Amino acid sequence: MIRLRPRESGRATREAEPLRTPGDDGAALSLESVTRSYRRGARTVAALDDVSVTVPRGSFVAVMGRSGSGKTTFLQCAAGLDRPTSGTVRIDGTDLSRIGEAALTRLRRERVGFVFQSLNLVPSLSVVENAALPLLLGGEAPGSADVRARALRVLEAVGLADRADDSPLLLSGGQQQRVAIARALVTDPAVIFADEPTGALDPVTAADVLTLLRGAVDRAGHTVVMVTHDPVAASWTDRALFIDAGRVVGVLDQPQPDGVAQAMKRLGGSARP
């Protein structure tokens, strides 16, 4: 079993600093002055408030903050699931505000991978069909040998090629999450967004899932943005961003569990494992 990688000792958070970059800077993901507001009665509330972040290709970033701080809103705007009220989101250089709904749907399917806390596999499909789902939704023929080969390749990467023709219902929670990671990898996306991917898993199984995500970054050059409450999960990443009241208020590079927990405490939030 692979456990936490050795790290330098934790460092203090610092103010969010030049994470912003105008235009296409070669980043996998960039948000530039992104605000997402909602009407609440007579008031307008900014769930995201002038957020500028750049995520370089081949990096693993954690997004942290207490409940209601804006993490989900960040993820939804960054992944093109929601449109910001103002500001610019670019995925792999494409400005999402400049493309229509059909192109955005295609971009999400082809350039973005998703891994959620809930194991949202399709029970009526086999493991390999689940892994191939983004390709099938993109119009590839279900019976295609190429589709199966690509899905098997990503299942191999997560150690589940031998379960390809099983129902996902026969797999453990951790194995199902590995299928979800395979599915997120199958299109070779520019960015993988993971929303509490270890939230429902025991620590050992969670470490397996984090090992896979870390490996996708280190070995295959993928880019992963992970929302998490867990300081240990955050310690697998290259950079933790702390969000409070819709703003990025701190950044911790090479985060350590202790440093992350302290930063969360300073924000007044619980850092739950």
Ligand SMILES: Nc1ncnc2c1ncn2[C@@H]1O[C@H](COP(=O)(O)OP(=O)(O)OP(=O)(O)O)[C@@H](O)[C@H]1O
């Ligand atoms: N559709 C909506 N309409 C109105 N307000 C919303 C909507 N979505 C989110 N908000 C508000 O925006 C703020 C940020 O919410 P968000 O869900 O992004 O927080 P979060 O950090 O993901 O929280 P949690 O950790 O509890 O999931 C909250 O105050 C929330 O009430």
